[in-house]
Amino acid sequence: MQAITVRDRNAGLAGMSLTDMPYPHAAENDVIVRVHAAGFTPGELDWPATWTDRAGRDRTPSVPGHELSGVVVELGYGTTGLSVGQRVFGLADWTRNGTLAEYTAVEARNLAPLPADIDHTVAAALPISGLTAWQGLFDHGRLTTGQTVLIHGAAGGVGSIAVQLAREAGARVIGTGRAADRDGVLGLGADTFVDLQTEKLEDVGEVDVVFDVIGGDILDRSAALVRAGGTLVTIVLPPKVQPRDGRAVFFVVEPDRARLADLATRLRDGRLKPLVGAVRPLAEAPAAFAPGRRIPGKTIIRVTED
Numbered sequence: 001m002q003a004i005t006v007r008d009r010n011a012g013l014a015g016m017s018l019t020d021m022p023y024p025h026a027a028e029n030d031v032i033v034r035v036h037a038a039g040f041t042p043g044e045l046d047w048p049a050t051w052t053d054r055a056g057r058d059r060t061p062s063v064p065g066h067e068l069s070g071v072v073v074e075l076g077y078g079t080t081g082l083s084v085g086q087r088v089f090g091l092a093d094w095t096r097n098g099t100l101a102e103y104t105a106v107e108a109r110n111l112a113p114l115p116a117d118i119d120h121t122v123a124a125a126l127p128i129s130g131l132t133a134w135q136g137l138f139d140h141g142r143l144t145t146g147q148t149v150l151i152h153g154a155a156g157g158v159g160s161i162a163v164q165l166a167r168e169a170g171a172r173v174i175g176t177g178r179a180a181d182r183d184g185v186l187g188l189g190a191d192t193f194v195d196l197q198t199e200k201l202e203d204v205g206e207v208d209v210v211f212d213v214i215g216g217d218i219l220d221r222s223a224a225l226v227r228a229g230g231t232l233v234t235i236v237l238p239p240k241v242q243p244r245d246g247r248a249v250f251f252v253v254e255p256d257r258a259r260l261a262d263l264a265t266r267l268r269d270g271r272l273k274p275l276v277g278a279v280r281p282l283a284e285a286p287a288a289f290a291p292g293r294r295i296p297g298k299t300i301i302r303v304t305e306d
Ligand SMILES: NC(=O)c1ccc[n+]([C@@H]2O[C@H](COP(=O)([O-])OP(=O)(O)OC[C@H]3O[C@@H](n4cnc5c(N)ncnc54)[C@H](OP(=O)(O)O)[C@@H]3O)[C@@H](O)[C@H]2O)c1
Pocket: 041, 043, 128, 129, 132, 152, 153, 154, 155, 156, 157, 158, 159, 176, 177, 178, 196, 197, 213, 214, 234, 235, 236, 251, 252, 253, 297
């Protein structure tokens, strides 16, 4: 089968290519998915899990990409809950070969059924952004109706979903980003927008939850904005500055079949819209990884046509 691989940690992107790889092995409780559309995270060549398995052993050549939408073609020993021919979407394991491939082996529990009327290209944009936004706001941030949440990077993949989910939960939403993001973020349902380049972050006052996707100085300065009993949530790096009388949480997104199914329902109902940016074929994945100005939204790799 054809797959995108990376071979040499030191070479990084220069070592990424379209390669012939063996068809994957379905381990216990796995499914093999024929990948129709895949998502990746631009920074994943810096993740240790891209290069080593759970025991820290070299696992190159490895296949990047951890989001998929596709069709189940094989069940591993003991696998229940999914069937051959079923449309699915979800999150692939971090320390195994990923989704920039024609076929991939995934633990069945990491996937949810995909309704027939949701396009694979849209579904592949949802797993990381959708689950991260939900877990950050509600599991870690404990955001509830009537509270105020400050969402940094609100026009991005995670932030744009977070704005929509927080708004629907009845929270007051302050989104941040660059000047050009203002109309888009307000259009997603934010009550207020702060341009981080020209406006003073400290003017937003106290909030119950900060949801940060930017890190650095923006994250450090946000700790002081957390109201007593509130939470600073970040998905970039463990925070250096803690809220005076609140919690600080850094987390890595976890698979969750039930939540994926809920996100798919919201998508079908028109209550949630992931931002799909460029859609490119598998052979163009190395170019899509390259740094540079991107079309706003999640870049999706279309691996197989329907
Ligand atoms: N821990 C986890 O489980 C987890 C899960 C998902 C993602 N992540 C990480 O979270 C980060 C965000 O992911 P994403 O998919 O949402 O990325 P994204 O789509 O690039 O969104 C980031 C947004 O923040 C904006 N932004 C960044 N720096 C800014 C600044 N200094 N001032 C104003 N706006 C700024 C970006 O604007 P521009 O595009 O104009 O720069 C963009 O709109 C990435 O580092 C990703 O690796 C972690």
